[in-house]
Amino acid sequence: MSVEEAPCACVVVAMRTALRRRWRAAENAGRPLRRTLAQATRLITQITNGRGSQKTLDGLERLCPELALLDAEAADALSGSLARAHDEWLCHAVDGTCSAGVCFLPNVAPCRAACPADIDIPGFLAHIGAGDYGEALRLIGEDNPLPHSCGLVCPAPCESACVRGATGSALFIRPLKAVVAEQCCTVPSPRRSPSGKxxxxxxxxxxxxxxxxxxxxxxxxxxxxxxxxxxxxxxxxxxxxxxxxxxxxxxxxxxxxxxxxxxxxxxxxxxxxxxxxxxxxxxxxxxxxxLSRRAGILGEELPFVHGALDFLASVAAGKNPRVGPRVVVIGGGNSAVDAAMTALRQGARHVSMVYRGRRKEMRASPHEIALAVAEGVEILELWTPDRVLPDNRVIFTRSPKATEAERRGGEALTLKVDHVLAAVGQQxxxxxxxxxxxxxxxxxxxxxxxxxxxxxxxxxxxxxxxxxxxxxxxxxxxxxxxxxxxxxxxxGETAAPQAEAVPAPLVEVDAIQRSVRLRPTMPERNARERTAGYHTIELGLGEADAKREASRCLRCDVCIGCGLCELVCSEVGAEALRMDEAAGGRMVFTDFTRPATSCIGCGACAAVCPTGAIKVESDTSTRTTSITGTVVCRQPMLTCESCGEYYVTAAQFDRVRDTLPNGENMRHLCPDCSRREHVAALQRADEGRLLALMGR
Ligand SMILES: Cc1cc2nc3c(=O)[nH]c(=O)nc-3n(C[C@H](O)[C@H](O)[C@H](O)COP(=O)(O)OP(=O)(O)OC[C@H]3O[C@@H](n4cnc5c(N)ncnc54)[C@H](O)[C@@H]3O)c2cc1C
Ligand code: SF4
Ligand code: SF4
Incomplete structure (x- = not known):
């Protein structure tokens, strides 16, 4: 892959992406190349994270000759960009500005950014994970007072944006909201004193x-x-x-x-x-x-032609309008699907949905269409309604979208019906x-x-x-x-500017559970059972399923997906972290099990992480690495032969020893004792020199 192949409006991000991909492709390359590519990418990432400086830029410049010996093309691309777009690099590193407006944006979890109501999705998922439904409901309620309804019918743009979708299935966010509402009906609403308005x-x-x-x-x-x-x-x-x-x-x-x-x-x-x-x-x-929009065709005022909205409203109002046995629904949106499926529950035996485009172009969700088809609704694509005749015939003509071959199958369609439901829009x-x-x-x-x-x-x-x-x-x-x-x-009071959101506490989730790529399937009533009445089609997720599903959340509100940890881990040679690239160049952890066998517990990842999402912590004798609440590695520590304190993991000790020229002689000394011994040795040498001088 060419290093130039990373189109982005921002030259710095383009270079970061290209070098990261280069590093990724060099999985089996020698250590020096891998380390140097990782280091260059890390420095650029620090710049795009807003943590760059003139020193970072200088570091990149200094890295170019070393990189040139290992990967001339990558080095050329980097040094060329640094020279050509010098001002832009400088603005990024020193002023923290990006002329393309791509970098330095506030970090918002992609699901939350896609939610029109701006619900703190990772936050409420974390509360589900912790079993605190009251807090989950309170958090959703800050932005949406209809969590249960939305949990049943929202088209869930948040799920389309979820980074999990890039490598498996997106979090099943919508029904989790419904579970929250089921588990905890209401939370008290904190009301202000009366304003008199x-x-x-x-x-x-x-x-x-x-x-x-x-x-x-x-x-x-x-x-x-x-x-x-x-x-x-x-x-x-x-x-x-x-x-x-x-x-x-x-x-x-x-x-x-x-x-x-x-x-x-x-x-x-x-x-x-x-x-x-x-x-x-x-x-x-x-x-x-x-109001139902009129279809604008001849005969639509006939008594057996109804607007889909009027029909649905009449059913909802308990008037029990009967239709059928043959019903044709004109339209391809959600209202058309709802009208078709409702017609089956109101007496129709045969329902055809006639649409002027192709099935895949229908505005109704593919899942809703599939449900309707499973119930027996017939979909007729590429027909335009022409007229309704008093003898209950509806005439359709071929849609202009039809191909020549499709036209040869017939230019007109006549359906004999008992009722027509027009779902061609609202007004x-x-x-x-x-x-x-x-x-x-x-x-x-x-x-x-x-x-x-x-x-x-x-x-x-x-x-x-x-x-x-x-x-x-x-x-x-x-x-x-x-x-x-x-x-x-x-x-006259303006809404208080939104305070920097404090992420919900991290929840401890097992590494294997966190690595599950697929969402659960929503259990549904079978078609025969559900057309017998108005029982809900979805049977809902149980509490245990909900908790498991919530625990797949990657906590993008805490981990900003910069990938610094993965790069620095490569630099130290452990290669314990692996991330996948999601939309917008965001890096996401999907395998939480890998570090168990390759993490050396050195703490380099935690040191570079700008948000504290990855942690390496020691208690007396154990060092634990965790990623957004999931413990990914726990390893015993070795003691210092001088002071007896636990100070390093065996894996880190071995790695350092292997990199030193006379590593086999390396002693088990903690940094303090090592420094003390070093100073003592210097002093002894000085004393020796002094005595020699005085004796001379
Ligand atoms: C068949 C159908 C299926 C849908 N399915 C989904 C779905 O699955 N998911 C989804 O997210 N959205 C769905 N929608 C869309 C969603 O229901 C609407 O976008 C949403 O309800 C719009 O909310 P609203 O408050 O603007 O208006 P509405 O929900 O239409 O409410 C307006 C209210 O104002 C009242 N009103 C109007 N004029 C007056 C007046 N002069 N005086 C007093 N009251 C008045 C009306 O009676 C009505 O109750 C669907 C819509 C339809 C028609
Ligand atoms: S993993 Fe979680 S925080 Fe990240 S986008 Fe998906 S639901 Fe949102
Ligand atoms: S854990 Fe930290 S360093 Fe790693 S990708 Fe997330 S925010 Fe970046």
Whole structure:
């Protein structure tokens, strides 16, 4: 591999990556090359970690001639970069700045960075590992008041970002949240004293519930107005109860009302002016997108054609609408899949989902599609709805995306159906904005993407109504951010800048358990059993499974994945640590068993680790190496032949002895005694010289 092959906007990171790969590829090379490559990479890593200096740069320059004798190409690349991009290297090493904006960023665990609600994921996983569910729930609750619901339905972008995914399966974070909520229903909400301010929230979906909760926590009097009979928004009236049971939602809403939020149901708000007249000083619009978008085809007003949202809401409201036996669902998103699977539970015998693109392009999650197929839903790809006829026929034409070969199979498709469910999108009902200054664009409220502020002072908006159809956790994030903004609007107090997060304590996890690469499988009810009713499809992870799974977390909040420890371990010749490269050049430990046989307990790794993630500690007679809570090596120590203190491991003693020219004569002396003996020997020599001088 060429040393130049590491494209990155930052030249320093590019060189670090290239040299690290070079070092990795030189696994079986001689010691001098391996050591020199490791040293060069370590020095660059120290620079990109913000621990560089002019001295580090000088060290790199000095290393080039030595490297040139061992690997001319690597040395050329390094010295060339140091010369060509001298200013950039200097800025990195001395000023701690990176013109590409790649280095010196705050360290956030990748899963947490990907979570819209910014949940401290490694923290709550650690509390699960320690069996402290109350603390886990408290930590999640700081950022999301709906942990159980999210634990059942969140698409879990955190899992897609988890570094474990690079070498096995990502942590199964979503269901672990549900386990926390099951194990520990609620934790007391710490409320501030009343502020005397009143806030109206329109809509009780996840966004409205979230802002209501966090504003109530700050002492404001919050009233939520909900048009429907029950609170919950699309979590209740969209997502079917086989994925999110009503009792789970009820319990979370009860926790929110216990925190001081008043929810008025069956209370549609028709004008914002009415809220002002009632004395509310601020309003949050969390209206969601309640209407099914029309498919825009001939015949869609026929009585057997329904919007998927109306159908799902009718089922959720307990109206028990019957359909079938033949149902066609138009669309390929999550609503389409939910409508298709719900139709099977409402009387349909044969359900076809017809989509204009290919199955792999459907917006619904592949797992949800697979569940639907397992229940018997037929997927028809590449058909565009054309018209619905009064005699219950639906005509589709070939999608423009179809290939010539696919077209030859037929240009039109006719399905004879009893019901059509159109799941082609959602739209908002915005009548309540009439007479206000709130702006609307493309059917959504125009709101500041960070604060949710609209064009009307004191009126904020968030969730689907502002960012478009999205997810529960995105609605939670919007509500949380707007809570900060409304609090500031009401009191002038800005949200306290986030203090440097203190990582949750490390949990002791066995090295073999920590090295498990695969996640557990979620047990699910079989298709026949589940279509008989609305029992949850997922059976959930048990507590023991949850604890085991949580213990696979690599604690990226503590170990920043810089890889310095692995490099310095190579420099000392032990090669006891092995890491894999995950996205963004982050290094991750995945094998916690290797050090047991090769760690020499020298402590070089702990000395270079910038975060204390790796530790080498001695008690009286044992030296223990641990990585983020997992003991990876424990070895007895040898005693000093002079003072009798334990001071070194046998492996380290042997390694030092082997590197010295007359190593076989090396004595068992601790550093203090060795120094004392050395000084004494010097003194004896001096005395001898003095006596000789005086005698002369
Ligand atoms: C079928 C379906 C399945 C989904 N599946 C998932 C999933 O698996 N995972 C996931 O994360 N997300 C899923 N979503 C998306 C998710 O439910 C939404 O993104 C989320 O609920 C949006 O929250 P919200 O608070 O903005 O609005 P909503 O949840 O829509 O809540 C808005 C509330 O405001 C009320 N309201 C509106 N106007 C007024 C008014 N004038 N006065 C009083 N009340 C009013 C409505 O009645 C409603 O209760 C799904 C959505 C649907 C439709
Ligand atoms: S290993 Fe743990 S901390 Fe690291 S990304 Fe995955 S869940 Fe987050
Ligand atoms: S243990 Fe320390 S030195 Fe090693 S990768 Fe993690 S943070 Fe870096």
């Amino acid at each position: 009143r806030v109206a929230v329109v809509g009780s979906g996840p966004s409205g519930l979230t802002i209501a909760y966090y504003l109530a926590m700050r002492g404001h009097r919050v009233e939520v107005f909900e048009a429907r009979e029950k609170a919950g928004g699309m979590m209740r009236y969209g997502i079917p109860s086989y994925r999110l049971p009503a009792h789970v939602l009820d319990a979370e809403i009860a926790h929110i009302t216990r925190a001081g939020v008043t929810i008025h149901t069956g209370a549609e708000i028709r004008s914002l002016g009415a809220l002002r007249e009632k004395g509310f000083e601020a309003t949050y619009l969390a209206l969601g997108l309640q 908002a009902a915005l009548d309540c904005l009439a007479g206000s200054r709130v702006e609307v664009k493309g059917g959504f409220i125009v709101a500041d993407p960070v604060t949710g502020a609209t064009a009307e002072p004191g009126v904020y908006a968030g969730g689907d109504i502002a960012h478009g159809a999205s997810t529960v956790v995105a609605a939670v994030q919007a509500g949380k951010a707007a809570a900060d903004a409304i609090h500031e609007y009401l009191t």
